[in-house]
Amino acid sequence: MLLQQLLNGVVVGSVYAIFALGFTLLFGVNNILNMAHGSVFMWGAFAGLAAVTYFGPSFPLAVVVGMLAGGLLSVLLDIVAFRPLRRRKGADMSALLSSLGANLVLLSLAQNLSNTKVMRYPFGIFPIVNFQVFGLRIQLLQLVIPLICIVMVAALVFLLYRTGLGRRIRSVAFSESTSRLLGINSEWVNAQVFFMSGALAGLAGVLIGIAFNSVHYHMGEPFLLKAFVVIILGGLGSIPGALVAGVVIGTIETLTISYVSSAAADGITFAVLFLIILIRPTGLFGKASTVMRVQRQ
Amino acid sequence: MKIISGRMGAAALGVSLAFGAAAHAADIGIMSIQAMSGPYAFAGVSYANGIKLAVEQAEADHYLGDTNIKLQMEDNAGDKNQAINLANQAVRPDGPIIVLGPTTTVDTLAVAPVFNDNKTPLLSLATSSLSLETGPWIFNTEQNAGDLLPVLTHYLLTKTDLRKIAIIYDRSSDGYLEQRDTIAKTVKEGGGEIVASEAVTGTDTNFLPLVTKMMGVDIDAIYLAVTPEQGANLMIQFRQAGLPDKVHFMGGITLASPSIMEMAGQAAEGTYVIADYIAGVDRPVNKAFEEAFQKKFNAPVDQFAAVGYTMGKAALKAIKDAGAEPTREKVRDALLNIGSVPSPLGNGSWTHKDRHPHYGAIVTMIKDGKLSAIE
Numbered sequence: 116m117l118l119q120q121l122l123n124g125v126v127v128g129s130v131y132a133i134f135a136l137g138f139t140l141l142f143g144v145n146n147i148l149n150m151a152h153g154s155v156f157m158w159g160a161f162a163g164l165a166a167v168t169y170f171g172p173s174f175p176l177a178v179v180v181g182m183l184a185g186g187l188l189s190v191l192l193d194i195v196a197f198r199p200l201r202r203r204k205g206a207d208m209s210a211l212l213s214s215l216g217a218n219l220v221l222l223s224l225a226q227n228l229s230n231t232k233v234m235r236y237p238f239g240i241f242p243i244v245n246f247q248v249f250g251l252r253i254q255l256l257q258l259v260i261p262l263i264c265i266v267m268v269a270a271l272v273f274l275l276y277r278t279g280l281g282r283r284i285r286s287v288a289f290s291e292s293t294s295r296l297l298g299i300n301s302e303w304v305n306a307q308v309f310f311m312s313g314a315l316a317g318l319a320g321v322l323i324g325i326a327f328n329s330v331h332y333h334m335g336e337p338f339l340l341k342a343f344v345v346i347i348l349g350g351l352g353s354i355p356g357a358l359v360a361g362v363v364i365g366t367i368e369t370l371t372i373s374y375v376s377s378a379a380a381d382g383i384t385f386a387v388l389f390l391i392i393l394i395r396p397t398g399l400f401g402k403a404s405t406v407m408r409v410q411r412q
Numbered sequence: 413m414k415i416i417s418g419r420m421g422a423a424a425l426g427v428s429l430a431f432g433a434a435a436h437a438a439d440i441g442i443m444s445i446q447a448m449s450g451p452y453a454f455a456g457v458s459y460a461n462g463i464k465l466a467v468e469q470a471e472a473d474h475y476l477g478d479t480n481i482k483l484q485m486e487d488n489a490g491d492k493n494q495a496i497n498l499a500n501q502a503v504r505p506d507g508p509i510i511v512l513g514p515t516t517t518v519d520t521l522a523v524a525p526v527f528n529d530n531k532t533p534l535l536s537l538a539t540s541s542l543s544l545e546t547g548p549w550i551f552n553t554e555q556n557a558g559d560l561l562p563v564l565t566h567y568l569l570t571k572t573d574l575r576k577i578a579i580i581y582d583r584s585s586d587g588y589l590e591q592r593d594t595i596a597k598t599v600k601e602g603g604g605e606i607v608a609s610e611a612v613t614g615t616d617t618n619f620l621p622l623v624t625k626m627m628g629v630d631i632d633a634i635y636l637a638v639t640p641e642q643g644a645n646l647m648i649q650f651r652q653a654g655l656p657d658k659v660h661f662m663g664g665i666t667l668a669s670p671s672i673m674e675m676a677g678q679a680a681e682g683t684y685v686i687a688d689y690i691a692g693v694d695r696p697v698n699k700a701f702e703e704a705f706q707k708k709f710n711a712p713v714d715q716f717a718a719v720g721y722t723m724g725k726a727a728l729k730a731i732k733d734a735g736a737e738p739t740r741e742k743v744r745d746a747l748l749n750i751g752s753v754p755s756p757l758g759n760g761s762w763t764h765k766d767r768h769p770h771y772g773a774i775v776t777m778i779k780d781g782k783l784s785a786i787e
Contacts, residue, residue, distance in 0.1 A: 116628055123620040223449075231453035233641035235648075235675050243652060252654060327617040328648045328675070329641065333451055337615045372621040378583055378611035 118251055120373045121366060126257045128365020129264035130323055134338050135345035135357040136271060137189075137315035143352030144288040144308045146207055150214040151192055152316055152342065153335025154221035159185035159317025160324040160334065161225060164236055172240040177321050185317020186310040192217055193309040198302065201291075225332035233331040241325055260322055267315065268358045274311075275354070284308055344388050348398050356400030363399075440731055440738065441482045441508035442467065442724075445498050445523075447490035447515040451614050454641060454671070455716045456515040459537065460485055461709050462720025463512055469704065470728045481728075488514055492522035499523040503530035510727050510743050512720075513537055517587040524550045533730075533744040535723050539587040544767050551747055551767045553723045555688060555758075557587070557594040560664060560773045564686035565595065567775045567787055569602035574632040574660060576607045580622070580646060581637035583611040591637035591664050607631055612638060619649045627653055633660045633684070636667060643667050644675035651679040660684060670712045673781045683778040688757050689715035690776060690783045698756040715757075722755040722762050722771075729753055 138152050149155075162184030163177035170176060196213040244255040275281035286294040287304045294301050323338070324330040345364055349356025367387055371380045391399065444463050447456035467483045470476065488494040495514045502511050503526060510533045514520055520538035527534040528547035536543050539556045568574050577599050581592040596606050608629050610622055623646075626634070634650070636643045647661055661667075661683040668687035672680050691702060691713055701721055705713045726747070731738050733746035748767070755762040758772030775787040 116624060119624050120621055123624055127618050127620065226449055226453070231449065231457055232671070233454070233644075233675065235644075238677060245654070254652070323617065327619075328645045329617040331641070333615065334617065369621040373625045376611070377622055381613075 116373065118249070120369050122251060122253065122257060124366030124369035125362055126260050126326070126365070127369060128362035129261040130319055130326070130361075131338070131341050131345050131365050132264050132358045132361025133267055133315055133322065134319040135342040135349070135361055136267060136354060137312035137319075138339075138342045139346040139349070139352055139354065139357045140271070140308060140315070141312045142346065143354075144284055145197070145201075145210075145305060147197060147210045147214065149192075149312070150211065150339070151196070151218040151221060152214075152312070153339035154218050154225070155185050155189050155192070155313045155335075156316040156320040156323075156338060157225060157330075157332060157335040158188050158221060158320070159313070160320030160330045161229070162317065163321040164234060164324060164330050167237060167240055172237045174241050174325070177236065177240065177325070178318060181317040181321035182314040183317070185320065186314035188221075189309040189313020189316070190306050192313075193306060197309075198305070201305075222332060229332050231332065233329055235328045235330060236325045256326055260326065263318070263322065264358065264361075267318070268354060271311070271354055280304075280307065344384065346398075348388055348391055350398035350400035353398065353400040356398060360399060438478055439480045439482050440476065441484060442727060442731075443484045443486060443498075443502050443508035443511045445486045445488050445495055445502075445511060445513035445515075445519075447519070448485075448487040450490035452490040452515050452639075454639060455666075456487075456490070458714050458716035459513070459515060459720035459723070461705070461711075462717040462722070463724040465701075465705055465708055465717075466721050466724025466728065468708075470724075475728060476732055482508075484508060488519060490516060490519065492519045495519040495523050496526060499526040503527060503532045507532070509533075509731065509738060509740055510535060512723050512727055516585060517543070517590075518585060521546075521586065531744075532740050533747060535727055535747070537719070537723070540590050541768065542586070548767070549744055551764065552769055553726065553762075554665075554719055555769055555771065555773070557591040557664060559770070560686045560688070561591065561594045562598045563773050564662065564664075564684065564775055565598040565602050565604070568633070568662065568684060569599070569604050571787075575604045576630055576632045577604055577635055577662075578608040578610070578626055578629060578631045578633070579606060579635045579637065580610050580612060580626075582614055582639065582642065584614045588637040588666075591635075595635050595637070612642065614639065614642070616642070617645060619646055620653075623649050623653045623655075626650075627655065631659055633662050636661055636663045638663075638666070640666055640669035640671045641675065644672050644680065647672075647676040647679040647683070657682065665689075665715055668776065668783060669714050669716075671714070673778060673783075677781075680778045681780075685776045685778065685783060687715065687774045687776045687783060688771065689718040690774060690785060693756070693760075695756075695760050697754045697760055701756045718756045722753065722757055725755065726750060726753045726762060 141147050141149050159181040163181035166180035167177050196217040197210055200209050241256050246253045283299050283304050286299055287301045291301045345357055345360045349360030368380050368384050371383045444460055446460045447453055448460055467481050471481055486498045488498055502508055512535050515537055517538040517540045520536045520543050524543050524546035528549045533549050535551050535553055537554055538552055539554050541556055543550050579592050582588040599606055608626055663685050665688050667685045702713050730743050730746040730750055734742035752761040752763040762771045774785050776783040777786050
């Protein structure tokens with residue numbers, strides 16, 4: 116059972132990591148704790164579900180539509196809730212409050228649209244294929260989710276450190292005003308960062324919706340809380356940190372449910388967070404990943 | 413806040429303005445406090461719709477003569493602090509004559525002292541008898557786990573081979589905790605065995621660790637003390653993990669919801685459910701209720717709507733029985749002596765003894781995608 120539970124932990128941890136990647140990217144570049152990230156995640160899942168309901172069950176379609184919807188919604192959020200504050204040089208707290216307000220609006224819209232009902236992706240959207248390996252029962256989706264997570268992390272790291280867009284993003288993260296002096300269109304760069312952050316949230320929403328058979332307007336809230344744990348544990352703004360911390364949190368949670376008590380899972384997860392922060396206040400990758408971090412100075 | 417008043421609208425407003433206080437003298441206020449948003453909205457919205465329907469029918473039928481019914485619909489979003497704020501508003505002298513709700517047991521236990529201390533009758537939706545201990549102004553509308561679950565366990569332990577029972581319960585609700593305790597007690601007393609008891613919270617969706625853990629236990633049936641949506645999700649995740657069909661799911665009234673069948677599909681087949689309402693019962697009160705509900709809301713009827721409708725009917729009967737000039741005290745006294753109220757629930761007649769409701773129960777099984785009575 117231990118190996119099976121470790122596999123479960125890696126799967127759920129991978130989804131935490133994908134969700135947290137967008138969250139930490141936005142924090143790293145724009146210094147925003149986007150409290151509406153959970154709602155973008157939820158709207159991504161809604162959009163994927165709407166697409167497969169309309170066009171028929173297709174996993175790639177759900178993923179593409181979910182990512183697009185998440186990305187576009189995130190850009191819209193930037194235009195409506197964050198860009199005006201940046202232009203007026205609002206305090207960091209104002210962006211946090213603005214995102215809280217945006218979150219309530221998005222939640223309310225989703226609640227009305229869904230009539231509070233819990234929905235699910237249609238049966239057959241992803242083939243139920245089980246493999247038996249060394250006594251482990253592995254579903255195909257349990258292999259695909261960690262794989263997608265690894266691809267996303269690798270793509271993001273490549274984009275940030277091996278492309279022109281990445282250089283511009285890091286430049287804006289370092290100093291928006293200096294970047295503008297260098298001829299970089301910082302608002303366009305910010306829009307691209309918001310799009311990537313939202314697309315990752317949308318992807319996580321679709322994966323969670325399919326893996327755990329549940330799409331509802333409140334689905335983002337518990338993940339947002341977990342994302343906080345993940346990005347603090349991994350080191351604020353650290354991309355590899357989000358991956359490792361996501362898997363660590365997922366595994367701790369899973370093993371706690373299995374070997375201690377399901378009622379104690381959240382308590383133990385947060386206790387581990389406190390413990391790690393006491394020992395390493397900057398998180399697991401806080402110092403080691405300075406080079407990798409995309410952080411505003 | 414939303415105020416609904418049948419037969420009012422613009423014309424009534426004009427009359428009201430013209431005749432001032434005289435027109436308002438015939439208004440009777442009923443307040444509904446429901447979780448119409450938030451995690452318990454799946455039930456709160458249905459309860460509210462049931463109440464709305466009962467009041468609108470009463471208005472259309474001039475059930476209270478010339479008296480206007482002002483139905484005030486409030487949403488506490490499943491939050492007990494909001495419920496307490498609304499309760500404090502409701503108990504003002506110019507407030508409603510009776511209050512219906514709130515949706516959850518947790519919220520009811522929080523607001524019950526406010527209503528009792530201020531002598532305002534509360535027809536609650538608590539599924540725990542703890543609410544009644546607050547005082548004589550609190551009435552329960554729904555039977556609790558202690559009324560329903562012994563019927564289910566007695567059936568299973570005497571009519572089937574199911575003996576080893578596991579329980580999965582939502583630890584964030586007193587009502588589900590009471591279900592857990594009652595099922596554990598009645599199974600043990602009936603000669604069965606509780607082989608596992610695991611908690612979830614209302615917002616959980618990832619049950620893989622729990623499923624993996626329980627797949628290693630020898631189980632005949634799994635009792636699900638959770639919301640219908642979580643129940644459906646658990647069923648799917650268990651079946652996808654390879655739980656054999658010979659292991660049955662079982663549940664209380666919260667699983668007697670059409671959404672279980674809709675969401676869980678094949679995974680829900682064979683589930684034993686103790687229900688206080690099933691759709692399609694051949695009884696005039698049920699037929700009339702179901703037709704009217706579907707016509708008004710264009711949505712399938714569920715047991716929450718049936719309970720809300722019954723609650724509305726009981727409140728209206730109490731107001732009528734309270735006489736020409738009802739007060740909160742007269743309505744409370746009328747509720748105490750209400751006799752029976754025709755209802756789509758259970759055996760078709762809602763009544764209470766010492767503020768604790770009685771209307772029977774039906775043992776059902778999910779077969780071919782719908783609840784079928786088996787006893």
